[in-house]
Amino acid sequence: MNKKAPKKSLTSTDYFIEVRHLTKKFGAFTALDNVNIGVKPGEFVSILGPSGCGKTTLLRVIAGLEQQNSGSVWIQGNDVSREPVANRQLGIVFQSYALFPNINIINNVQYGLRQMTAPARRERAQEMLELVGLSDQADKYPAQLSGGQQQRVALARALAPNPSLLLLDEPLSALDARVRARLRGEIRSIQEKLGVTTIMVTHDQEEALTMADRIVVMDQGQLMQFADPQQLYGAPANTFVAGFIGTMNFLPDCRHQDTTTVRFLDYSLESRPPEGFSAPEQITTLAIRPEHVRIADDQDRSSNILRARIEQIEFRGSVSRVMVRVLHLAGHPSAHQIEIDLQPKAVDQLQLDARHDLDIYLPPKHVLAFSDSLSLGAGQSHAA
């Protein structure tokens, strides 16, 4: 019914899909707070965050299933904010598969191909089933397939009308761990083969890190960082991302002495230069990954050495995680703990055990400085 062409973007971008200043409120609750994202053609972007962070809402607004309070959604340079779902040319795959139980597999896949002739429809559906490796299951019903197979049928159905955008809402969460790991690779390779721009919502960071080209990290409705996996891990933009992706040790309540020298307890530590300006005496949070902390040897006698006491050693297969408590220079324990990942061999060699005091070395190039204070979410992620 909409014959009028959607209005063209004034600033031409090379983004395939773009959301600008997106805000969505549910009553007093702000699900999305001024979110801006641009996705390039053919890119696989994952939206990652703890539950309730607004990631599913973002996907639903992009799909047109929720109406934003302000901001706009642009697809291929056209503002589609007013377009209903059906006009946005997208395929959606849900966690629940949402396969029609009373329709067999092949008809499920060709459900959205109404414009074609019957033989063409069937051919296309068969093609899609071959793509997901289920061409021999065409005449079965959804209930007769396993969860992983059903999810692949759902993917085939979403891709059959050749959508320009594929939206995946926690597609693997209902599956068991082994099927999930295999499907990750399959989905990614199908996506690459077809070159369809894809946005996937997930709460599983491993899933996001292994599948996505770039990852949107969200917390409490706000965009925390949008970057590729390496950057997220190596150069997190804030304490939330630092704590959410992988494991991170935080040294809170530090004070800057100059740009790279920071005072922590009665120690003076060197850090990587922080982004943005940092004035002397400004409060800062230092962070370092467990695998970057070293047991100090004689060469490291210069700086960035902390006195610590071992509290617990956990054997984790390929690594051992040593939990130490930082001691004041005078030798009494502080409130801060640091986790160190060591090779089990090294633990044996050094004959480490609990109650043992030692010096640890924090290499300056791995010490990150954040000007924001430690957020609650970052602390929680240690458990994950």
Add this chain to the structure above:
Amino acid sequence: MKPLFVEPAPRQRPGLQGWIRRLLILLACLWLAVGVLLPLAEVFEKATTLEVQVAIDEPTEEQKTLDPFRGEIRVAGYSILLMEEAGQGVLYLNNRRIDPVDVSDDHLQVRISDTRFEQVVITSAIPPGQTERMPIKPVKIERHSGGYWLIDSHPFPLGDAVRTVTRFIGLANFMYYFGIHDLTQKQFVGAFFLILLAGFLLVRMLIDFVREKPATLRTWYLPAAVMLLLAAQIAASGQLIYHHSGQTNLAQSTWNSLLVAFTTTLVAVVLAFIYAYGLTRTRMVGKMLFRVIAMLPLFAPTMLYGLSLVYLFGNQGLVTTGFFGKVSWLAWDINLYGFTGIVLAEIAFTFPPAMMILSVALAHTDARLYEASSSLGAGRIRTFFMVTLPGVKYGLLSAIFVCFTLSFTDFGAPKIVGGHFNVLAVDIYKQVVGQQNFGLGATVSLILLAPTLLAFVADRIVQRRSHAALTARSVPLTPGSLPWRDRLYTVLCGLIAAAILAILFTAGIGSFVKIWPYGFSHPEIYPELWTLSHYRFEGVGGGGFKAFLTSLRMAGYTALFGTIITFISAYLIEKTRDAQKLRQSAYLLSIVPLALPGLVIGIAYVFFFNKPTFSLPFIDLQIANPFTFIYGTMAILVLSNIVHFYTVSFLTATTALRQLDKEFEIVSESLAVPFYRTFFRVTVPVCFPAIVEIAAYYFVSAMATVSAVIFLYNSHLPLASVAVVNMDDAGDTAAAAAMCMLIVAVNILVRLGAEGVCWLFAGKTRQWRQK
């Protein structure tokens, strides 16, 4: 980064399909408004207004030359006659000559000029069925200089002999009903609301006082003083009303109905609990059979229980006469007609729904709670009170509300076995059908509606809290073997089941007996005992087979249209994403019919679909009622049945739809498939068993119901259930019982048919249903 001025995003276009959906939901709202709200509003209006008849009779010039008659105006029970005697106008008021000079009294003012009426103003009227005049807003009848008449400044159409004007009389009918006299309406309403307000505040304060005792102990005298004042206020207002109220025969029905409802609820819920407990928590034998027997009363009109009771305990009953004198020492007269009979019939009527609710509640329990209870050393009785009862409390409350509502509003059973024991439901019928007193009929309907609405609201509040009692991790309870308990429950349930069968089928046996009871007691005089002649319905009123066929037709239409409307409405309300306000209103409207007794629906339809014009509020404009054409047709019968049984069907459909993946609609939307295609290809096939269930429910209920249709049937459209009432009224008990049996038989057949269809469907679709 953040823009300073945030422009709200433009609304998403709903698209053509979005508009179609909205339009359909709006239609669902509209038909419910026409089918429920407007008729109900009409009942309120009828209860609070008085109709004043005005008739004007004027002789023509030709007639004037023949006799001295110069005109008559009849208004509100007065007849004012103007005669010409010796060139002078002479007035007669109700055939008594009065002086034209001092004709004005408190209620009436008449002005004449020469030999013409100029103006008549009346300021009081007598409501129908009452004896005292009550003040009303003056009705002014005046002669316009143009030569025609004005009533309340509206021209009175020539040739229109009688005109009805309505006057608001507020609570006058209610006060008359409860015998409240010498108290103005303002005083009464004021006192009444003061009692409510003070009572509410007092209860709230008491709760706070008991709960937060330590915190407020230091200033206990302040709340105590306030509570004392509130109590004094309640006492004073209560005394005012009590002082001015007198015992009336009318109000007795209200107390009778309440007494019947409370007694029935108590007995039926206890029996239903025992039965449901036996079915779910013991290992008694024959559970399937017991389940079927308990459901049987659902297929019968409530008159059937009354008729069976008459055959058992009536004056010529099996038990009353001691098996027709054969075992005379067993003869036992329970004084059936009246309270006893009504309560017995209502117990049979309310037992199945109570039993269903309770067995669902008892089946949905978590075995882990019982393991915990016994591991903590709690005994059988303690476990019952600490675990079992709290676990089913929402089901129990629901069962109580259902029993109360059903027995409070039932018409069929009291009509048959009520005797001189008046209840509200029968009173409404008598007022409307017998005495044509619509104002009082409407008033009694509202009195009937009040406790029902209260129970309905209370039930909604209770059910809202009942969520999440059972989690996905709950372990179902499988009763262990306990021989003495299993045997005890087999006996108890067996007795209840026997009673149900007796109350269902005694009338059935009676319908085959040629002359009850003499065929049994005096076989020498009446050798032929058994006969099918009562099933020929010859020489009896009510319409016989034609009535039965009309009922079948009505039930068929109700099932067909009811199911379509219900399922589509439920689908649109449940599965539409936007238009939230519209959907909420539609949902609310869909729930309301549950609170309406059939009699109230019937009387509301009589008022609404008979009303020739609506007067729009605030502006003085009359528009013709576009719905009157369905009055007296099959359509109004079907509509009343659909409304009457709408909510239960709607909730069945909603439950079935909620079990469907809510993403089906989104997926088809993203695939650009129109919603109606998915509706027909996916939603309807997957919900098919629920749809059959709804259709069967509509059919069975429409066959058995009498309460709504008894006001709406006519001689062209006689109905089986109404025929039962009429035949029983005429003393043709056996024919009435025969008609009941036909209804039961066809209902059981329809139910079996529905089961068969579902069974076939399950067989055909086994492939996609398997897990």
